[in-house]
Amino acid sequence: MNLEKVIFAFFITLALTLNFGFFIGEIDNPAHHHTYELFAAIIVSVIATIMKFGDRSQLGAVLLAASLVADLQLIAAALLWGAAVNTLDGGLSASTMASIVSLSGGALLANFVSVILLVIETVMSRR
Amino acid sequence: MVMPTVFFLILRRLRNPLILLVCVYAIAVLGLTLIPGVDDQGRPWRMDFFHAFYFVSFTGSTIGFGEIPYPFTDEQRFWVLVCIYISVVAWLYAIGTALAMVQDPAFRYAVTHNSFARNVRRIVEPFFLVCGYGDTGHLLVRGLVARGLRSVVLDHNQDRINNLKLANLDIFVPGLLADAADPANLITAGLQHRRCVGVVALTNNDNVNLKIAITSKLLNPDLRVICRSEIHDVGINMESFGTDEIVNPFDLFADRLAMALHSPASYIIHQWLTSAPGSPLQEPLFPPRGQWVLCGYGRFGKVVQQYLSFEGVDATIIEADPVKTNAPDDAVLGRGTEAVTLRQAGIEQAVGVVAGTDDDANNLSIIMTGKELNPDLFTVGRQNKQENQAIFEAAELNLVMERSDIIARSVITLITNPLLAEFLRAIDTEDDENVVNVLASRISGLVGQNVPDTWTVETTKAASPALAIQLFQGATVTVKQIMVDPSDRDHSLPCIPLLLKHAGERQLLPDEETTLAHGDQILFCGHHTAARRMTTTVVNHNTLAYVTGHQPVDGLLGWLRSKSAAATKT
Numbered sequence: 001m002n003l004e005k006v007i008f009a010f011f012i013t014l015a016l017t018l019n020f021g022f023f024i025g026e027i028d029n030p031a032h033h034h035t036y037e038l039f040a041a042i043i044v045s046v047i048a049t050i051m052k053f054g055d056r057s058q059l060g061a062v063l064l065a066a067s068l069v070a071d072l073q074l075i076a077a078a079l080l081w082g083a084a085v086n087t088l089d090g091g092l093s094a095s096t097m098a099s100i101v102s103l104s105g106g107a108l109l110a111n112f113v114s115v116i117l118l119v120i121e122t123v124m125s126r127r
Numbered sequence: 128m129v130m131p132t133v134f135f136l137i138l139r140r141l142r143n144p145l146i147l148l149v150c151v152y153a154i155a156v157l158g159l160t161l162i163p164g165v166d167d168q169g170r171p172w173r174m175d176f177f178h179a180f181y182f183v184s185f186t187g188s189t190i191g192f193g194e195i196p197y198p199f200t201d202e203q204r205f206w207v208l209v210c211i212y213i214s215v216v217a218w219l220y221a222i223g224t225a226l227a228m229v230q231d232p233a234f235r236y237a238v239t240h241n242s243f244a245r246n247v248r249r250i251v252e253p254f255f256l257v258c259g260y261g262d263t264g265h266l267l268v269r270g271l272v273a274r275g276l277r278s279v280v281l282d283h284n285q286d287r288i289n290n291l292k293l294a295n296l297d298i299f300v301p302g303l304l305a306d307a308a309d310p311a312n313l314i315t316a317g318l319q320h321r322r323c324v325g326v327v328a329l330t331n332n333d334n335v336n337l338k339i340a341i342t343s344k345l346l347n348p349d350l351r352v353i354c355r356s357e358i359h360d361v362g363i364n365m366e367s368f369g370t371d372e373i374v375n376p377f378d379l380f381a382d383r384l385a386m387a388l389h390s391p392a393s394y395i396i397h398q399w400l401t402s403a404p405g406s407p408l409q410e411p412l413f414p415p416r417g418q419w420v421l422c423g424y425g426r427f428g429k430v431v432q433q434y435l436s437f438e439g440v441d442a443t444i445i446e447a448d449p450v451k452t453n454a455p456d457d458a459v460l461g462r463g464t465e466a467v468t469l470r471q472a473g474i475e476q477a478v479g480v481v482a483g484t485d486d487d488a489n490n491l492s493i494i495m496t497g498k499e500l501n502p503d504l505f506t507v508g509r510q511n512k513q514e515n516q517a518i519f520e521a522a523e524l525n526l527v528m529e530r531s532d533i534i535a536r537s538v539i540t541l542i543t544n545p546l547l548a549e550f551l552r553a554i555d556t557e558d559d560e561n562v563v564n565v566l567a568s569r570i571s572g573l574v575g576q577n578v579p580d581t582w583t584v585e586t587t588k589a590a591s592p593a594l595a596i597q598l599f600q601g602a603t604v605t606v607k608q609i610m611v612d613p614s615d616r617d618h619s620l621p622c623i624p625l626l627l628k629h630a631g632e633r634q635l636l637p638d639e640e641t642t643l644a645h646g647d648q649i650l651f652c653g654h655h656t657a658a659r660r661m662t663t664t665v666v667n668h669n670t671l672a673y674v675t676g677h678q679p680v681d682g683l684l685g686w687l688r689s690k691s692a693a694a695t696k697t
Binding site for chain 2: 036039043047054056082085
């Protein structure tokens with residue numbers, strides 16, 4: 001067992017699970033989507049991205065790309081949330097919430113791709 | 128392959144500081160959003176993520192705008208205290224790692240290597256790859272630059288690469304600190320680049336030169352490869368797999384010296400035609416005949432003595448170590464720097480002295496002492512190091528022989544103008560001293576104070592389309608006709624035809640009435656404007672028609688005619 005691989009897989013999977021936890025629920029209902037969950041998803045996703053730095057393999061490059069996509073979507077969601085609460089009149093509306101959650105849905109897909117690639121890599125290295 | 132590895136390694140090394148930084152920020156932000164505070168009205172209030180991130184951002188970077196948006200409670204201040212210390216430490220760690228990486232020698236080498244490779248890839252003109260940037264390499268690159276030619280340099284010595292960077296050349300010459308014996312480095316330096324026209328191996332290690340030659344011939348067989356070799360066996364080995372030219376510095380050097388002594392005219396023609404065009408013309412020398420004194424009987428001295436005795440010139444040898452160098456019995460023992468030894472060798476009756484030891488200070492000392500004993504002496508000095516140029520100039524010798532200069536001249540001629548190299552070889556073997564003397568005076572009369580240009584006219588369709596078509600149609604064109612001034616056909620251009628090569632046969636100093644045939648090569652020397660005008664003549668149909676008086680053929684009509692001529696011929 002390689003400790004580095006464990007930590008790597010842990011962060012990639014955690015990024016997916018946290019993202020999923022935030023995403024699930026009624027899309028426009030702010031009560032179903034907690035801000036701390038989004039925060040945790042962003043932090044874990046960024047750490048997962050940094051852990052993919054410096055991998056020379058083809059698979060490593062695709063993993064990094066997928067991870068960057070997830071970061072981008074999640075950060076966009078957070079920016080939208082911050083803007084809605086602090087600068088727009090009327091606070092967090094149902095439609096803004098729907099946009100935030102759908103952005104995180106995109107990130108979920110990217111994180112899912114990461115996990116699939118990780119599984120493929122593991123299966124291939126078995127040979 | 129050095130490059131990508133290092134960059135991936137660097138990204139890997141950045142992982143830990145970046146992860147630490149993200150974690151510290153996350154903890155600080157999270158703490159700020161969790162700790163209860165009060166707003167300006169005293170009501171309970173909690174920071175949202177936006178404000179928390181804003182606060183941590185300016186605190187972590189030590190900007191410190193203050194307690195925004197509302198003054199903090201003591202609980203919050205306690206947490207901020209923690210935030211400040213952990214974020215500063217995290218930043219110091221990240222920046223420290225980044226700075227250490229930039230200073231890492233492997234990283235710096237990767238950066239220079241990368242920019243060198245990029246510079247080489249971007250070259251669009253033909254260029255030469257020069258391996259070894261010692262005295263000879265330096266002169267060679269300088270000579271190429273003076274002729275407007277590009278080059279790329281490889282050397283394994285940092286000082287020499289620094290010299291190249293400080294050389295202040297008019298054309299950019301990329302240089303890399305690398306072992307030229309490694310094929311990967313040769314490839315980086317453009318061995319397989321489509322504009323690379325030749326490789327010159329000038330390192331002072333014969334085996335490295337051999338390796339360069341083999342690599343070049345295997346990876347890019349069309350390249351011209353010129354090698355320096357001091358050992359005859361290695362030279363023969365190089366020749367065996369098709370190295371185009373092998374330059375033996377000792378042979379070449381002694382050969383030039385002997386030439387300077389026995390045939391001053393061919394020596395001066397050599398010097399003129401191999402100097403950079405436009406530089407001042409050297410004065411011809413006339414070494415006296417009679418008894419000579421030769422100091423130093425090493426590898427160089429032996430070859431000089433051989434040539435001198437072949438020329439029938441008597442020389443007394445002075446050698447410090449006659450046993451080791453296997454000097455003849457009548458050799459005088461000593462270094463030649465003392466008046467006693469020089470007198471013993473008969474310096475007072477001699478006409479000239481050759482200071483040929485491998486030590487520049489000794490050579491100068493021999494010359495100075497010799498001149499004191501016999502002021503009329505013709506002095507020839509061997510200069511070993513280029514850096515001693517100034518003192519050799521100050522000593523006012525009749526002739527200074529510098530090895531790197533001679534090799535560099537020879538190599539430049541070989542790679543830039545092979546026909547000129549052939550001409551110079553033909554001059555060497557010319558028996559009639561008179562022919563050479565007349566030629567030398569003709570050249571000096573032609574251009575006056577400056578070194579003439581040399582150029583080649585080829586009667587092929589690619590090089591001179593107008594001339595090729597005229598010849599194809601059966602017109603007779605003589606050498607004299609293409610030498611006519613295209614702006615006034617009653618006058619000739621100031622130039623001399625030096626060599627005509629027809630079907631592999633060489634004709635030295637061809638007669639001006641010689642008629643040209645397809646595929647001929649003619650070497651001219653003369654004023655640089657003459658070169659330009661002659662090019663107009665052979666390229667432009669109307670200009671050629673004007674100077675020869677033949678029917679002008681141009682454009683579509685000429686093309687049709689040549690097509691129909693071809694059809695009738697076949």
